[in-house]
Each structure stands twice: as structure tokens, then as C-alpha cells.
Amino acid sequence: MCLSAAAWGQTKITGTVKDEAGEAMPGVNVLIEGSYDGGSTAMDGTFSFTTTETGSKKLFASFVGYQTFSKNVDLIEKNISIEIVLKESVNQLDGVTISAGSFTAGEEKRRTILKPLDIATTAGATADIAGALNTLPGTQKVGESGRLFVRGGDGNETRTFVDGLVVLDAYGAAAPNTPSRGRFLPFMFKGTSFSTGGYSAEYGQALSSALVLNSKDKAEMNQTDIGILSVGADVAHTQVWNRGSASGKVQYTNLQPYMGLINQRIDWIAAPVSMEGSGAFRQQVGKDGMVKVFGNFNRSTFTLFNHDIADVSIKQRLDLTNNYNYRNVSYTQGLGKTWSMRGGASYTFNQNDLTVQSLPIGETEKGVHTKVVFENSPNEKLNVRMGAEYYDRFYDAYQFNSTSGFSEKIGFREQLTAGFAEAEYIANKHFVLKAGARTEQNSLINQASVDPRFSMAYKPSIKGQFSFAYGLFRQSAKNQYVRTNTQLNPEKAEHFILNYQLITDRKTFRVEAYYKRYFDLVKYVNFDASQLNNAGSGYARGVELFWRDNQTFKNVDYWVSYSYLDTERDYLNFPEKAVPNFGSQHNLSVVYKHFISALKMQAGVTYSFTSGRPYFNPNNDKFNNDRTPAYQDLSVNIAYLPKPNLILYFSCTNILGNDNIFGYQYANTPDANGVYASRATRQAADRFIFLGVFITISKNKSIGQLPNL
């Protein structure tokens, strides 16, 4: 009686769970949906349980890292036997990703090469994003510029995007031959993706490189931060509410006292002074929407004397005022189960007003970029992205003509309408393919274009993977050329990249080879700067190595980057194909960070080496055939945390005081002996020493600056 009652209404389900390779899987959860009934598989992958459920029910089998198996079963009081094969989930943390050309910092759970914090803690970078990225392979150090020169490309071939929206004039104003700093602080961003080629169809108007910065989400706590620096001071406050946050920062920088103390090779009348303010606002909207607003302004001024090369006693006074404004509004929103959208607009205003010997000259650039992107991911294997963009850019330059007594103006307006579509297909844990295209319609030349982009990755084992990327890229010529000839075509480049990457938890090895073809580069007609066409061309090819290890030595994290570059181009005033002056053949960086917890300190050392750069010596016949001495720099930094909310920071670049020469400038006309006088372009000072005290005031005393160390 009891026995039959127990058997009545019960179904026994048995079976085994295996993976795709046929290996038995223990610990898999097998269950009947909506019931208590089920069990875990044993060591040999078998399971067995009874259920009192009847009718058609769903049976699930799940295990971490695998796609959940589901099957309808008819429970009809009979024994059921099921063989289950679980497939590995394709988007796992150690799954295949396309790594050709890109360095991603962020998405901290993924195994990434660079962490967001690295940017702030790299010695020699002085918390400048470009400074830190210059220690990665693919970049060529151009010490007098401070910008990112990527794979034989000029500094303006790298474009900066914040939350997907373009930033015009992303670097601050700097005196001639002194490095400029990026306009955005690394702490603003949760993720940085630096691509040295082959990037997604989403990013246009960038010939060599895309620097994609993703701003932080809602702040977590109220706090006030105060910084007292050897070159100024800043104060910031963050206010948090239930579903949003707002923060603001003002910074005043004055290099006058510092430059009074440390002898400079620049004849300053008034050293750079700048006032800067920024604000950020975050608000969650609805279930998964997020609005981000960011804005900053900057006003900087300086005055100096430029000395004549042939006769240093002849000097020319130069006054500069730079006004800069950047606004960015972006919105992300989920749309149902598989769709999502993001969109936004950015506005840049940049104005340089100079007086050269009290003659006014200057330029203004204003630009709007709007973008909307829709993404659909119907399953974990497929992701489709499409978007539309509109750029509207005004550029004006003026120059006072002392003969006519009038200010002459020259400028242009460029409107671009762009669209892109891209699909990523993850076939399995080993293979991913991405293909897309970008179209652009340019109002100035009334021309439409289509640029294909393609990339793929193959990961044969859990650690190593191969990637390949190809793409066609275009970028409008520099403003100074378009204003002379508005009918210039965009400059173009084609990238081919092959990459191998081996990553374990705490070690990374990476090697990348590439070939880049430049065409339609701007070229002077008969050496006449007022007549421009697109007859220029060039190439760049190279091999790059990267090794990072924070495992072998306790509390030590170090990386080594090496880039080999072979490049030539025939553009602008070049009489023939030659290596441009920013194209150095060998670049090496060694970055070392040591965390000394007993002393509550982090110390860092960065060594950089750049082989001699070409320059044109008019006393020699061959163009760009001379080479500067090699560049070497050893920089150090120390961060010390005496209290959780207090950080003391010291950094010094080029501590050995190497006299680095970036190039030579020559007089326009030869002297009486037929020799062109020259002057070396050197660092403004051998070293740059920086001291800072940073204080955080918040309700939570235990956090403060601790995370920043």
C-alpha cells in the first residue's frame, strides 16, 4: 500500500551530462522548472531523481560557464532517460576577443592589458593620458609635442572620443616646441580604449588611431577633494543622490613661480597661466537608462620672445590666449530584451588669439557632433550595431594685414553625414568575426564614400589568440590646408594588422605586425604652399612587442614595449619620398611600479628610448637625411599615503638630465659663407619636477585616497 502510494504519480528521470568533448560533468544542476525536483550530477556526470510533477514541463541543466540546456519533457509516470550535452558559453571572461590594434583599459573583469589606474601611476606620464599611452607599443615619442603619434602617423591622425563623441582640439595650448597635455584628466574615465589601427566602423575621421574614453557612471559617495600642487591648486566636489550624482572641479595653474626657480630655455615674459573648470552630471532614468552630461572650459595665456636663429639678439614677441569649451551629453537606454540604443551630442569651441609683434592673428574652430547608435544582440553569438552621425564644423582664421590695415579672414564650414553598420559573430569560444562598413557624405567636396572594416580572432587555446584586422580610413586634411583649398579630398589610409596575444591572469605577451598604406595625402604643387592637391602618398610598416608581468616579483608590476617602424611618405613640401621628422625607427619603454605596503608607498620608474629622428639640414643635399641623437629619459614618481585621505605625490621627468634634442631649425636664408645657421630644438628644461598634496574629505574616513594609490 505504502509502496504503491509512493510510486503513484512519480516519474523517475535519469541521464548523464557531458561537455562537447564528451567529458563527464559533475556538479551540474538538473531541474524541472517551477518545482523542487532535481539534483546535481555525480562525479561521473550521472543524475537521477524522481518528480511528482506531471504533464509537459521544462527540464533545465545549468553550470557556470556553460549555456543552460533546456528541453520539454512529458512527465507520464514512466522512467525517462536523457543524455545532455552542455555547450560552453561563448562570451566568457576568458573567451575570444578581437585584440588586433587595440589596447583596452577598463571592463576590469576582462583580462585587459592596461588598467585605468595605470594612466595615473605611470612615471613620466604626469597623469596625462597621452603620456601614459606613449609607453605602449605602436606609439612614436615626439617629445616636443606631447601628442600621440601612431605608427608613422602625424599627431593629428589620432582622434579622441568621449562617450563615443568626437573631441576637437583635444590637447591644451603649449608654447612652441613644448609638450601639450590632454584636456581630460584620467580620473574621469572608467575605461580607455586606445586603438593603433583597424578600429570599428563606428569611429571615423581618424587616419591612424582612435582614443576612446568612457566616462564614469554615477558616483558612489559625497566627497570633496582638494589638491595643492607645485604649479597651482584644484578643488572638486561630488554630490550623490539616490539615482544620480553631480560633480564639479575648478583648477588654477600658474607656471610662473616654478619657472622662476628652474631655468628654462624659453624666454618667457609671462609663463603659462590657466583657469579650468569642469562639471559632470549623471542621472539614471527608468529601469536601465542613463543620462550623462559633461562640460569643461579652459582659458590659458602666456607671452614669450622667439629669437631669430641666425641672430639671437633679434626677438619677436608672441602673446597667446586660448579659450576652450567642450560639452558632451549622452544617453543610453535598453529597448526590450535584445535591443539597446545610445546617442548624444558634443560641442567643441576652441579659439587661439595670438599677437605676433602686436599684430593680431588667430583661429577659431567650432564643431558639433551628434550620433545615435542602435544595438541588437538576439543571442549571445551575434551582435549587430548600426548608427548615424552628423558633424558640423566651422573654422575661421584671421590675420591682420599691416599693408592694407585690415584683418583678412579665411575659413570654411564642413558638414559630414555618416552612417555605419557592423556585425560581430562569435561562432564559438575559439572564433569571432566582425565585419562592417562606414559611409560618409562630405558637404565641402560633395562626395560620398564607403569604407570597409573587417576583423577576426582565433583562440586555439585558453590563453593564446591570433587576430587580424583590416580597414580603410579617411580624415579631412588639417584645417590649415582645407582653408587654403576647400576642395581637398580627405587623406586616406589602409591598415593591415596581424596580432598574437598570450594572456594569463597576471602576465601578458603580445606581438603585432602591420602594414599601412597612405594615399591622397596633401601635397604642395611645385613647393607652393598656396597650391595644394592630394598627390601625396606613403607607407608605414613595423613590428611591435609588449610584455607585462605582475606576478614574478612580489609587489612589482612592470611592462616593456618595443616598436620598430619603417615609414616613408611624399607629402607637403617633400621633394621625394622620405622619413617624416616624427618617424623614429626604434622606440622602447620600460615601466616599473613597486608597491611598498610597509611604507604605504608606490614608487615608479619609466625608461624611454627613441632612436634618432630625421631632420632636414639645408646645408646637405639630401632631404631629411640627417638624424638627431637618440632620445633617452628616465622618470620617477613616488606616491605616499600617510593617512587614508591624504596623498603626497612627487614626480620628476628625465632625472638624469639628458640633453635631448628633438630636431634642428634652420635659418631661412644662408649667411655670408653660404651656410644656413641652425638651432637645436631642446627640452624647455632638462627636468620637470612636480609636487602635489591631495586631500579627500568624505563621510567615510576609511576610503579617501586609499583607492588612488
Added chain:
Amino acid sequence: MKTITFLFAVILSTQVFATDSKYIEQMSKHIQAVYAAETPEQYQDAVNAFERIASAEKTKWEPYYYSAFGWVMLANKEKEATKKDAYLDKALAAIENGKKINANESELVALEGFIHMIRVTVDPATRGQQYSGMAFQLYGKAVGMNPENPRALAFLAQMQMGTARFMGMSTNEACETAKKSLEKFSNYKSENPLAPQWGKGMTEGLLKQCQ
């Protein structure tokens, strides 16, 4: 008519009672198991059981709480960072499901903070800033929701202790919180037979460092 209504009510209530007693009986059994577990296999079995119960009981937060707890323990046992993160992702997903049922449960919020704290241990230098801030916020929120929750105070004390020791500073603040936590553990009473009971050892361990 009245009788019928009465009978109907009795039948209904016994049914509710019947399922609830099955729920409590099953939960109690597996809660014992997860507290007693030592090997990853034992934790996985317990987690699987809680996930099954959660699939049947759509209005109970406890199965999600305990499966999250099990995932956290699995993460603690795991050495490889990517796997650790995968377990913590599972734990967080369980907490999210639990919060959909009861958004005001202090225990869920406290455990969520603890998940972030474990996240920090994978890569303290990189993750400290983001995740320790999140953990701190959630501990504060959990204490606010239920000042009697001894675990929320225990987590908070642990965090304060870690910072104080790292900085070589006074551990007074941490010890005060730990003391308070122990008091709450001693007086802890819950009408819920399935309420979490663990964590007293953690507080006692902290208090040992205070002497």
C-alpha cells in the same frame, strides 16, 4: 454558505501551510548543508539545491540569498581570477533576483556589499577604488535598513579593520563596530526561521585583534 466558505478557507490555509512547511523543511536542510560545506563540490550541491527551490518559490528571497552565499564561498575557494569573477557574477545575479522579491531586505544588501569586497581581493590595486566604495555604500545602506543586522556591522568592521591595519592607524573605530556587531549577534532574534545565522565567528576573530 458560511460553512462552505469556512471549509474553503481551511483547505486553502492548510495548503499554504503544507507548501510552506515543505519550503522551510527543504530550506533548513540545505542551509545546514551550506554552513557545513567544506569542499567546492559540497558548495555547488547546496547552491544547486537553492536554485531549484528558487525556481519553484517565486515569492521567497531566502533561496537567492543562500545561493549567493554559496557562490561567494565557491569564489573564495577558487584561485584563478577569471573563475573567481564568474562565481561572483553568479552571486550578484542571485542577489539581484532576491532584491526583485524583497528590495528592502538588509541581509541581501549586506551580502551584495560583501561580494564587491571579495571582488577587490582579486586585484586590489585596480579594483579598490570602484568596488570598495560600492561595498562601503551598501554596508551603510544595509545598517540603515536594519540596525539590528549583525552581519552588516561585521562586514563594516572588517573593512574598517583592513584599512586601519594597512595604514598602521588606530583600530578603535573598527573595534567599536565589531563590538556592536557582537552585541547584535548575541541579542539577534528573528521571526524568520530561515534568517541567516552566520558571521559571528568573523566578528569574534576581529575582536581578538582588538585586545
